[in-house]
Amino acid sequence: MSYQVLARKYRPNSFDEVIGQDHVVQVIKNSIEQERVHQAFLFSGTRGVGKTTIARLLAKCLNCMSSDSPTSQPCNKCESSISIQEGKSIDFLEIDAASRTGVEHMRELLSSVHTSPSVSRFKIFLIDEVHMLSKGSFNALLKTLEEPPSHVIFLMATTDPEKVPKTVISRCLQLNLKTVSRDELQEHFKKICEKEGIKSDDESLSLVAKSAEGSVRDGLTLLDQAIAHGNGKLVANDVKKLLGTIDDSLIHELLDSITDGRKEDAFKTLNDIEKLNPDYEALLKDLISNIHEVSLHQVLEDSSKEPIINIASKMDEQYCQLIYEIGLNSFQKIHTHPSPREAVEMCLLRMLAFQPVQNMNSGETKTQKKKANKAQIKTVKKEKPPINKEVAQESHGINSSSWPALFNDMQLSSFAKNYFGNLSFARLNDQKIFLCGSKDQLDIPEKIISEFEEKIKDKFGNIEIGLEEGISSSSPNKINEENKIKDIEKTKKELSSDSDIKDFLDEFDGEIEIVTKIKN
Ligand SMILES: [Zn+2]
Known part of the structure; x- marks a missing residue:
């Protein structure tokens, strides 16, 4: 015997077998039992939720010959029921609108509307993906829907009800199928x-x-x-x-390392994940939804998962919001990355870069490192003869470390601030400031560019702007965000060590949750 695929084998033969659409099934059953059957139905919902399955079941209900009138429980034995099930009924016509969009097809179809059904109670038309019909087809259909012969029933299914004309929808009983839980x-x-x-x-x-x-x-x-x-x-x-899915436990491990600022561990876990040949887009999605769970638990304490509870208790709430944004941003842009793994790596790096605890703990060593690097660069530079570019760079006081502050000082519109604040300083070359960012970030409206150019000239004289693709690692916006987080962490620390506040918190058994800056 040949193998029958499960989707076909377990296609429901009665309403009792339909999964997750109780609300729709109930409406249909009621209308049949109360003998108030509409002449046009529109089933909407995403793919694979059972639109045409339910439409076929309804057709069986309407034409089942086991009783004198339509029944909500077709017998599945009479000729009418069986022929509908097998797609052989001459009074049940299925049309795929996607392949027959033209008005000539619709006219041909509708020409048979006025002749009575051959053997059954009703002549039933099932139009799948009805939103694909042309305007002319919809108009022809509408005329019939306005005054349908009493022996005709239209069943329509669509994944995109927005594209079905309102005039058609208003003549249908619209039933919206849910995605199944x-x-x-x-x-x-x-x-x-x-x-x-x-x-x-x-x-x-x-x-x-x-x-x-x-x-x-x-x-x-x-x-x-x-x-x-x-x-x-x-x-x-x-x-x-x-x-290509991976264990939640690996995602928890990853999130735990990020929370603690354990970079090596985070990348070790990512390597473990790589061995499973994962779908990186799905991985990112899982990571985001786990962060979401952590955030929810921080507010509602509604999780029963040990790792989520643990991470929620030690992760800063603002940091949680921030890495959610970072994750979402990476997810949206995953297709612009050369490889999906790179996108996930960059996402982790960003999350780790903003890690408040780690930044505070290693603050000193980081500056020391930077100083050491600078010293190295300087000695290297000294060996080379000075070149004009560097002289120019210094004469304006513009360089990568001064750039964020200089940028913040400029009186820019919020648009320009947003666009240009995401770019990092690359270099100064022949009276031209080069800023770099990703392809997306460089997609800046002409108007905003000219505003920025004007403001630059106001501030530094005759200097031009050059934009180039590159990694924007220390943009003013990023540094501002980093400083904001550090600031909040610092204030939080200061507040919790203040004796008056301590007493107050003890008295009410409270804790500091949010620190907000109040502007004077
Ligand atoms: Zn029957």
Whole structure:
């Protein structure tokens, strides 16, 4: 016997088998039982949640011959039910609007509307991906929807209801299908594995449910693959390899290292993760959602996961917000990086660079290091004959370390501040300041550039601006942000060592949560 894929084998034959769409099923059942069936339905929802499945079930309900009128529980035995299920009913026409967008197709279809159904109660049209129809097709359809013959029912399905004309929507009963929750999916997959005699554990089922992202069909396809991969059983490690997902425990390890500022450990964990051949985009997504969990727990104390609770207790709340932003930013730009792994690395480096505890602890050694580096550079420079560029650089007092302060001093519009504040000073060359940043960061509107050029000339005289691609590691915005965090940490420390405040906190058994700067 040939193998039937799970998505097909477990396509629901009755409303009881539909997963996660109780609200929609109830509306349909009620309207059938109360004999108030609409003549046009619009099913909307993302892919794989069951739009056409439910539409086909509804068609069976309407045309089932086991009773004298439509029934909410089709028999699945009469000729009408079976022919609909097998896609052979002459009174149930399925049209894929994506491949038949043109008005001539629609006219041809609608020409049959006025003839009575051949054998069934109703003539039913199912138009899938209805938003793909052309304007002319929608107009033709609308005319029929305005006065449909009583024996005709239109079922429409779409992933994009925004693109369906309001005039059409207003003539339909619109039913919005939800994405199916992870728990519901996991439960569903568990039952299927049991029926199929496949050994499975909760972890692998949960992984498949997670990757399905709310789609029953996608989930079943993954389950098929996972079963084939595991030679007839589901093993978590195999599933992980197949899906390119990684353990939450590794993500927790990573987050823990970041929280403590343990750089080497963070990159060691990343190396461990690399061995699993991960999908770096998914990894970043997981990292962000774990930070989100930490942040939620800091406010609501709602997590039951030991590692999350632990990280939440020691991570600074503001730092948590900041690394969430950093993660999100990296995630949005992951496709602009030469390699996804690089994007994740840069993301970790940024998170670590802003680590408040680590910055305070190693503050001294860092400055010492910098000084040492500078001294080295100076000795090297001394060996070379002085060149004009450097003279020019010094004459204006502009260099990479003075740049952020000079920039902050300029009277710029908030737009210019935003755009140019993200760029780092690269070099000064022949009366030209070169600033660098990523391709995205250099995409600055013409108007803002000219504003900036004007302000630069006001401040430094005849100096031009050059923009070039490069890594912007010490931009004014970044340094301001860093200083802000350091400032807050410092104030927090000072406040908590103040004896009056200490007494006050003891009295009310409180703690300092947020420090806000008040402007005079
Ligand atoms: Zn039937």
